[in-house]
Amino acid sequence: MALIVKKFGGSSVATPDKMRAIVQRVLKGKQPEDKIVIVVSAMGDTTDELVALAKQITSKTYGREMDMLLTTGEQVSIALMAMAFQEAGQKAISFTGAQAGIKTSDAFNKGRILALKPGRIMKALDQGNIVIVAGFQGITGHGDITTLGRGGSDTTAVAIAGAIHADVCEIYTDVDGVYTSDPRVVPNAKKIDQITYGEMLEMAKLGAGVMQPRAVEMGSRFGVPIHVRSTFSEDEGTMIQEDCSMEVKQYLIRGVASDKNVAKITVLGIPNKPGFAYRVFAELAEKHVDVDMIVQSVRIANEGVTDITFTIARTDLEQAKAVLANLRKEMPVEDVLIDDKMAKVSVVGAGMAGHPGIAAGMFGVLGDNGINIEIISTSEISITCLISEDVIDKAVKAIHAHFFDED
Numbered sequence: 368m369a370l371i372v373k374k375f376g377g378s379s380v381a382t383p384d385k386m387r388a389i390v391q392r393v394l395k396g397k398q399p400e401d402k403i404v405i406v407v408s409a410m411g412d413t414t415d416e417l418v419a420l421a422k423q424i425t426s427k428t429y430g431r432e433m434d435m436l437l438t439t440g441e442q443v444s445i446a447l448m449a450m451a452f453q454e455a456g457q458k459a460i461s462f463t464g465a466q467a468g469i470k471t472s473d474a475f476n477k478g479r480i481l482a483l484k485p486g487r488i489m490k491a492l493d494q495g496n497i498v499i500v501a502g503f504q505g506i507t508g509h510g511d512i513t514t515l516g517r518g519g520s521d522t523t524a525v526a527i528a529g530a531i532h533a534d535v536c537e538i539y540t541d542v543d544g545v546y547t548s549d550p551r552v553v554p555n556a557k558k559i560d561q562i563t564y565g566e567m568l569e570m571a572k573l574g575a576g577v578m579q580p581r582a583v584e585m586g587s588r589f590g591v592p593i594h595v596r597s598t599f600s601e602d603e604g605t606m607i608q609e610d611c612s613m614e615v616k617q618y619l620i621r622g623v624a625s626d627k628n629v630a631k632i633t634v635l636g637i638p639n640k641p642g643f644a645y646r647v648f649a650e651l652a653e654k655h656v657d658v659d660m661i662v663q664s665v666r667i668a669n670e671g672v673t674d675i676t677f678t679i680a681r682t683d684l685e686q687a688k689a690v691l692a693n694l695r696k697e698m699p700v701e702d703v704l705i706d707d708k709m710a711k712v713s714v715v716g717a718g719m720a721g722h723p724g725i726a727a728g729m730f731g732v733l734g735d736n737g738i739n740i741e742i743i744s745t746s747e748i749s750i751t752c753l754i755s756e757d758v759i760d761k762a763v764k765a766i767h768a769h770f771f772d773e774d
């Protein structure tokens with residue numbers, strides 16, 4: 368008997384015909400005793416359309432109501448999928464996140480799964496159902512509906528797989544695995560057969576949108592093997608797991624990632640005294656604005672003040688502006704500069720530690736292409752450069768060619 372969680376993304380469930388095709392595929396591969404949980408996203412571009420609809424009403428962020436709105440997309444998908452299975456003669460039942468026992472923190476739009484009580488899922492499986500769960504959503508301790516951040520259905524799927532001790536969590540999507548770079552940007556990117564949680568987490572955090580970072584983190588924490596594969600072909604995809612074969616370990620670089628959801632903020636002339644930087648970042652954290660790269664520089668001509676530059680997700684910019692406007696009422700700041708046309712390009716690979724040539728190679732490629740680097744940051748397994756958004760695809764292509772094209 369196999370216990371499997373299968374997650375289908377928006378493009379995979381975009382139409383009733385596509386839903387029917389999924390039903391056929393699942394039933395074809397299912398042994399009578401297999402237990403299957405299916406997690407689905409909203410159909411096609413529904414979530415984007417709902418976001419656009421809210422923008423027609425307001426430019427402000429009403430967190431609770433936004434989550435109430437966005438979760439309707441997944442609810443449409445689960446009901447239709449359950450009907451499609453029943454039409455094919457298979458018992459099936461749909462559950463919202465709350466019904467599936469998913470409890471989250473009360474950060475609207477960015478809920479974190481705090482607990483998952485799979486009792487109802489297990490009972491429905493034991494009764495012979497295929498269980499269909501709405502991705503991307505949960506409920507707070509106060510009974511409010513939350514979402515898990517864009518791409519959050521991946522996290523729902525891996526969390527359920529962890530909670531029910533599934534053999535594998537299969538992520539079905541519109542590409543046939545994780546590639547060395549986004550195949551839409553780099554057409555000759557190569558499919559990766561196996562990748563470790565650590566490298567995949569880094570790729571995902573740095574913008575490889577094929578998996579939500581929290582899903583990879585959760586997979587690592589609960590030891591859930593994740594198989595990223597295509598909805599539209601039977602080919603094997605990419606296994607994300609703890610360890611890889613010797614052959615795979617030889618790689619210095621596993622991939623090139625990019626992220627356009629970046630804004631740069633510079634706070635000019637804040638007092639160069641203990642506690643001031645803390646206040647800026649504590650207030651941002653309080654409002655759930657994640658800060659990424661940070662550079663602080665002291666002015667040679669005036670050591671009394673300092674300039675702090677940092678990056679955040681562009682989608683958090685309105686929130687960050689409000690925080691900074693409030694702070695300016697209470698602390699002396701010369702100016703705040705905002706550039707929302709930035710992007711990050713990164714190379715990722717556990718093998719790069721101790722190979723200084725990787726950084727030099729990356730900076731050299733950017734220099735040769737006339738691309739200015741604004742900020743550099745590194746981790747043990749990645750190097751990231753902040754550059755202008757209008758040259759990001761050019762940068763990704765050139766860096767990928769440098770590290771992956773055979774001469």
Ligand code: ADP
Nearest residue numbers: 376377378540541545546548549551575576577
């Ligand atoms: P889904 O709706 O199935 O969740 P997503 O759009 O969230 O699908 O993720 C799949 C997309 O991720 C692909 O279409 C591809 O453009 C993008 N992507 C970005 N980086 C990578 C990568 N390194 N490998 C594969 N796909 C990537």
Ligand code: ASP
Nearest residue numbers: 408414503517518519520
């Ligand atoms: N529908 C949500 C989104 O578009 C969640 C997901 O697809 O994973 O972000």
Ligand code: MG
Nearest residue numbers: 376518576577
């Ligand atoms: Mg996705």
